[in-house]
């Protein structure tokens with residue numbers, strides 16, 4: 001008994017300051033379950049004030065401490081990528097859950113039919129992520145081509161090994177960029193590349209004539225043509241069964257030895273073992289990745305040991321402005337569902 005009361009009255013980490021479980025149980029605003037630890041800290045800063053205008057946030061870590069008392073309170077789950085696993089077990093433990101809202105556009109980590117089978121809707125935040133994600137793609141391309149990371153290290157250490165003379169950069173301006181996946185983000189990348197006078201090739205399931213004309217891009221019905229001709233290949237497709245390991249040893253071997261692979265979609269779209277081998281054997285010049293599997297990549301992973309790789313911890317959407325809008329969209333969707341209305345961004349399969 002003492003343990004239970006002690007647990008109920010112990011202040012816990014919450015977004016809006018320390019709260020006890022008793023306090024959480026008596027909040028007037030509807031409760032949402034959300035991830036805290038494991039996600040980059042910047043998210044919390046943007047996240048808390050916007051969400052707490054409408055909801056009481058129960059961090060997942062708090063939920064795990066007293067699932068029995070808290071589970072009935074939870075009406076919505078907010079997720080960011082796969083940090084909080086929305087599996088059958090979690091669904092069964094939340095009898096009053098109405099909606100799972102994903103911060104971001106990719107919902108490959110959610111089993112939508114399974115979630116829907118509990119009468120629960122799934123929403124995401126399309127459109128708002130497009131510019132930030134395209135920006136990170138351009139950033140990775142420039143950083144890899146112009147040795148920005150190496151230059152930074154050399155400036156700090158004055159160690160020639162950090163920036164050997166043999167590792168000159170290469171021009172982005174005027175080079176050929178192959179975009180695999182001409183959806184909203186792919187198109188934003190193409191528009192940016194136009195400003196760099198790049199020759200733009202793209203491969204997509206369907207030809208996108210309007211976008212093609214707008215940015216002066218050339219359609220490659222065959223991905224092979226794009227791989228063979230591009231100096232930079234940027235992967236921007238959604239992850240699905242059809243795109244899993246889309247870029248493997250065979251595709252890497254088709255690329256120019258001077259070319260760079262940039263991945264801003266999902267780690268699993270590229271066969272990582274094949275990529276390690278291709279980089280070790282200099283089949284391609286370099287890789288610049290916002291996404292890997294797993295994320296973050298374990299310390300000492302063979303990919304991280306290579307000099308010609310840049311790896312980011314999946315931060316394509318992580319700018320203050322984008323996050324703010326994304327969280328507002330998450331709130332709008334959750335409020336719509338809880339109010340009995342159709343949410344603007346329901347994901348249907």
Ligand SMILES: O=CC(=O)O
Pocket residue numbers: 103104105106107129316317
């Ligand atoms: O990865 C980011 C997103 O899916 O929006």
